Amino acid sequence: MAEDPLAGLKATLRGALITRDDKDAFTAARLRGWNRDLNSRANPLGFAVVSGVRDIVTTVDYCRSNKIPIAVRGKGAHSPYGMANDAVVIDLMKMTAVRVDPEKKLAFIQAGADGGDIDHETALHNLVCVTGSVSHTGFAGVALGGGLGHLSRWLGPVVDSIVGYEMVTAAGQVVRVNAATHPELFWGMRGNGASFGIVTEFVVQLRDMPNGGIIRSAPILWPVDRARDVMASWMGRIARADRKDTETLQFVLMHAPDGQPVCGVVPLIVGETEDAAKAACDELAAFGGGALVRQDAQLPYTALQAALDGCFPFNANYWDKGVFIDWDPRDSGALNSIVDGVVKHWSEQPEFASKLSTFILFMEVNGAVGRADPASTSFAGRQGRLWCSCITSWADDDVSKRAASKKWCDAFVAKLSRFHVTTYLNNAMPESEAEMLGVFPQDTMKRLRALKEKHDPDNVFKVGAWQYEANK
Template sequence: MTTPRLKRRDGAVIDTALIAAFAEGFSGAVIQPEGAGYDAARRIWNVSIDKHPGLIARCQGVADIVRAVHFARDNDLLVAVRGGGHNVGGRAVCDDGIVIDLSAMKAVFVDPQQRTVRVQGGATLGDLDRETHLHGLAVPTGVVSRTGIGGLALGGGVGWLVRKHGLTCDNILSCEVVTAAGEIVTASADSNPDLFWGLRGGGGNFGIVASFLFQAHPVSIVLGGLVLYPRDQAAALLRHYRGFMATAPDELTAYCGLISTPDGMPAAAVALCYSGDIAEGEKLLQPLRGFGTPFLDIVQPMPFPAMQQLADGSFPDGTYNYWKSTFLADLSDEVIDLIVEHGNRATSPLSGALVEFYGGAAGRVAPGDTAFAQRQSEFNVGITAQWTDAAEAQQHIAWVREAWDALQPHSSGGYLLNFLGEEAPTTIQAAFGANHARLVALKTKYDPTNFFSLNQNVAPAR
């Protein structure tokens, strides 16, 4: 193919002198298509995404972010913002435009007395966990340590501590934000509270968060791991899981579904994390772990960062991915049978169907208190296709869509924002639920030209 060029939104090529002038005052790395490291810099975890930006601006600090925003505005560029690059929809990169890349901004500063953590926008969950664990603390985040904290937190953030300590966005105390106008503002309960509301679950619609201040919690050693069963026990296991979680304490987060073992054998699994007293957890989990005839039980006390890395091997870099999910009105027997039926039809041993139960602390926040609207939805089902041969894409994507279509009559009509790939605007609007109109007003105030459009987009009012 021809070498990509940086272009305005109307397709006009940007003069190289303008790029040189921009680079002269930029302290980070300005990576162009003909330069060393370009192919590595444009790649993200999901290799289904193959975009060729005209320029990658890898920022060293807030001044670089501001400079990149002004350059993009002045030249009418399409803008993608990259943190960890782990979004399945590939919104961290674009064709022909500029990627404002925060991946070099990874600093984490812990205040153990206040139990707060200042985190730059390019840090991953692993970066965060490494520093907080030294102080016996943790911030509720996701389940794959290579995920970027920025995209996760702005979209809500669901992980192993969600039932005890809430969503990632529930634990944001303040944000340092570069707006679409290139201004630096603080968003908190006391400063720009409307923006603070929108950043907690509204996605990347309102600005680039250069750093977050999070509330941390005393979490050090947890009881966690996997219990694996033969695939023919999947339906019975899901029914048992449903009943067990109905009365489970907030300290327990557990997911259940159909996966394959590393050697490709179909299995059913429960993945769990208990963040309370270990001895109490051992007793509490006995009925769950003792169900049926598991062929492997690796539940054990472990440092929380190890728990956070438990799923890393299931989502390696360099694979093709296509996901869909939906919240369920109810995990009925009929729904369970559908999940098992379609899970058994998976076209790749790397693919899976997973049921996640939330509730707990996250469900006790009112839907309108933050932009994250799906507070009362307890069961989410994710259908995740993963494969290694590009030529097989059609069959794997078809499997996901067929499973998702079969579940739609049982959907609550809500969706988990961070699980969305390339979806229709109506699906994105449904993910925001009753908060969408308020988000439109906020977008119109802070980004009236939709400068930040490569996200789960809320379009401004016209």
């Protein structure tokens, strides 16, 4: 191979190839990613800012022939696997088109698009697609690991709505993958989709949004000293057997704009009358002796989707980890153990943690998530009542702060270990084969490995959840 390992690639691309030789452009490309911690630790060979599918094929062929690792990122650039040392990053930031077929209720989503791009187009037709919970998160990164969002209790994970993929294989071929053409690969893609190729387009079944897209949402807040009472009442509410899937109630520990710690319940009520939705929120606001602040209101669903965007700015340092849990609602000891452990853990957050971006979040993920046939997809997060996630951020590049942040997030998961059901690939951050088995059952892992051997025997796409070094 030539002294410059990318010398033969630049002239064959219609898009731009940014290498280490162009220091300013390379630094800008590196820092474009969401997580500064990842940006500063990973040092790619270059960035192929592709113009379309042809450039992706060209880059895959070149990297395969020259044994150069490949990473992939989109406009959102959130994924920890979107950067890697000595790799070519295939950057899909220019591939963000979203086309909606309102008659068939289908969206054709280029793989560089983020959640906001999708909401912008689907809302025009009063249709909706499950995306992540922050609108600047890339859709592909969410979808390829299963895809949980605000509407998942009602509509399931993203993978349950995906009806097809266009992808570039390790051999540089462009293929369409769906239930008819490649049923086994289609199964594997819907849960561990980053392992077998580079998706260039998703075909997603959309759903009608009732009430013209107007929902009831926004936080109901209490002082943090009422967190135990509020969380216990919230857990009792979500355990009711008669609840509709169109009501999702999240619990959160966070900081108010003035920096004071608070707790909150964030309702999402779809399809009810305004009076019925408000009445439900009135019940919630009575928790803990009465809420301190009520922000719940009738608002467009797209406003909820963008509400957290400012809390997670680009080019800050982040670490997160999460797990699915469940408990017996009749067991008061279990409930108290969860509540006491979580409230105590919040008080132990690193003192340097950003008040803007440090959260403990509990999202309901039963309902439609759990009703689907678990054998229908490789996504294994069908069990568990709650997806529990701990995320923190810090301002500077002090490596000791990274270690302390990781320790705090790891400890959160450990404190809930008695109630673990499974883990969500997108924030599992596995560090070993044993931890991967906490994401996928043994039988699922066996099928996924067989698919990997068939579709990528030379491990061209080795940067992904199984690259444990990226998670340490």
